[in-house]
Amino acid sequence: MSLRTAGYDVTVAADGLEAMTLCTVExxxxxxxxxxxxxxxxxxxxxxxxxxxxxxxxAMMSGLPPEADKHAVPCRRPILQKPFFPKQAVAxxxxxxxx
Numbered sequence: 001m002s003l004r005t006a007g008y009d010v011t012v013a014a015d016g017l018e019a020m021t022l023c024t025v026e027x028x029x030x031x032x033x034x035x036x037x038x039x040x041x042x043x044x045x046x047x048x049x050x051x052x053x054x055x056x057x058x059a060m061m062s063g064l065p066p067e068a069d070k071h072a073v074p075c076r077r078p079i080l081q082k083p084f085f086p087k088q089a090v091a092x093x094x095x096x097x098x099x
Contacts, residue, residue: 002086003093016040020048028056030096032080032089035062057096061089 003010011028013019017039019031031049035042042060049058063082080092 002090006090006093008093016042016045019045023049023053023056027053030093031056031058032093033058033060035060035079036064057099059092059096 011022011026013022016033016037019033020040022028023031031045033042033045037045040048042062046058046060049056059080061080061082061084080089
């Protein structure tokens with residue numbers, strides 16, 4: 001809701017596989033994905049995005065501490081730690097779109 005209020009068009013996917021499917025038929029400027037999702041986790045999704053949609057910017061969010069993430073790979077992208085304030089998500093999207 002906060003992203004819509006900030007003027008962004010928002011598409012929601014139920015899980016990583018649905019997000020990947022949406023990316024095959026539509027282009028997105030930025031994607032904010034959870035790390036822990038069914039069917040395809042956030043790490044798998046961002047690897048797919050990087051390989052198949054290189055112009056799409058992405059960031060991940062998680063409620064787990066980084067050391068608890070068994071799929072973690074070195075990442076230069078910020079991870080938005082839950083809980084977070086909605087304005088933090090908006091600021092992250094704005095930063096991604098400026099760079």
